[in-house]
Amino acid sequence: MTFLERTTDVRRFRHWPGHIEADYIYTSGIAGETFFRELRENGRILGARCPQCGTQWLPPKLFCETCFRETTDWVEAPATGQVEAVSVVHVDAKGKPLDSPEVWALIRFAGFKGGFVHRLLVDPRKARAGLRVHPIVKPRSERVGAITDIVGFGP
């Protein structure tokens, strides 16, 4: 087989099949622990502020990326944020068509650097940048301290 003769399927030739099995547990970390706990207990979204430059980070980080110092202050995010960009998705992660399209967006909050990528709970035909949205959070009994405690963002 030379470079001129190509195949896209390695399984046509002698190969050794296998899989790489791995399983992971990711801790939320020091900053993440506070963020997820607050989300779970009180349904509130917290950011962190750098005492040196005043930048407010969402999601909160243990350290300010610019000053490289520990962020020490917790600040609650405003009740509403603004959609910066949207995408309407028609296939799932494996490429299979979805029953109905999903809307995903990057949502920013005034005064904060960063934001969230999350579901946008609007009709796909109405999805656009600029929409003012607020987080829709699961009832307390269903919240576990994960990003999915937020169902999505809606107008």
Added chain:
Amino acid sequence: MRKVAVVGAGMTLFRRRLQETGKELSFEAARMALDQAGVEINDVEAVIHGTAPDAFDGVHMKGEYLADGSGGARKRYMRVFTGGGTGVFSAIAGWWHVASGLADVALVVNEEKMSSCQPHPQSVFAYIWDPILDRPLKPNLVWIFAMEMNRYMTVHKIPYEDIARVAVKNKRNAAGHPCAQLADANITLDDVVNSEMMAWPVRRLDISPPSDGAAAVVLASEDVVRKRKMKEHAAWIKGVGWCIDSTMWTDRDLYFPEYVARAAKMAYRQAKIDDPRKQIDFAEPYDPFDYKELHHLEGLGLADKGKAGLMTREGVTERDGDLPVCPSGGLMGVGNPIAATLGIKIGELYWQLTGQSGKRQIPNEVRTGVCQAWGDLMQFGSVMVMGT
């Protein structure tokens, strides 16, 4: 090439499981190193991050992921990875940046969060084996260490006790290290000799544990050291070396690490050392298993082939001996968060040479030290010589 010094170091605790994310671990170690060096993040012109397989932390493109935690956001940044060799190799990559003139101040940050991998990092470690030649045999990684240890013991007729003594020395030494995971001031030779047999000849207490942790060092050029009056807490990099062998480990005689010897030769030539046993005052070779300390001492030319075990037996390698080896407690005593072992190899050389090792300080004056790391499938050696 310019002269380069280590001017500060930092590390986190080494533990089986830490709560911090990889980014947070990187930040903690890097912040400490910067504070110790008296340098700010804006002074840093290049950041070098060392971290072992993405598969341990379970984040693809782990180097990029950890960049912000390492102070690398919007900076000249690179990630290096040579398996277990990363602990010294990343500092060598840092040295390239400063020695060449590309940066006056560089920050080297190494991180490992092995606890993410379930049920045990061994699950992904095992993928280092060749898929066609080795993996069908369902090997356990301990087998390859056992085979190397067996070959080393058989060729030189080394009794097991001589090897077990290294575990005792290092775990006792680690009692003086504030970050140590497996320190044991009271461990005895019997404890090691009677520990559970894993894969003959390797027993449980011959092996270092998987760990989470991070470490960092700050490198500065001669000019910066002079201008900022850092001489008091500076230790100079005198020589660097590295070498890799092929993965066809079944084609090699494992009794001697040829690639470590070549890396050492490169470093010694740069450091103008032609009689290492006389000119080196102390050593931090890589000791993920106790026999590896001896194996590497021979590779580093600090002991004749087959004779390193005698040195432990005679107390030569104790902290108050003629050639202290692993005064930090090594991987055996402090822990093995792969790349973050930077803290007990480069870090230990730095702290010893600047008199900052506290309870672990070697009583005799030390002016020149050598540290070494080792990685991949019995393939890679990285060596650094540092001095006052």
Added chain:
Amino acid sequence: MTSRITKWPGVELGRKEIETGKVTSVRYRPDAKFAWSAGEAMSRFLAELQEGRMIARTCNGCARILFPPRMFCEECFRPTDAWVYVRDTGTIETYSISYLDTDARRITEPILVGVVSVDGASPKMGVMHYFGEMTKDEVRIGMRVKAKWKPREERVGSVLDIEYFRPLREGEG
């Protein structure tokens, strides 16, 4: 260390704290499947194993007979030259007696495994494999061994077409 440092960063966690949800975490299981292309050398190697033979490659640059075979010589860094069969006998170079299986679980009957340098190839050219028909007290470096092949119909083109290496008997090889 620097006597100035009193607190070393790092918050230790026990396994229970994660399992009981005392700290938040996310679980994820990537599902990566692979078909590793055997390539030129290994394809021939596996095909020959299925026929009950071991094959190597020669390098005229360094006059070595390379086993397992490869299409390039890593010493001379040039393509290798020809196929040549080697014997299915050899010598134990090193071994381990393992009480751990591949998942690090303890087993009571140890696995004997090691490296065999193969007759007909350059010295020390070897493969890793199991050892059988010998006890853990009998296995030793330097022992002469021979491959025990699976019956033809059970061979599939794998290193496991050899069941294990066993002691060479009188009059063999």
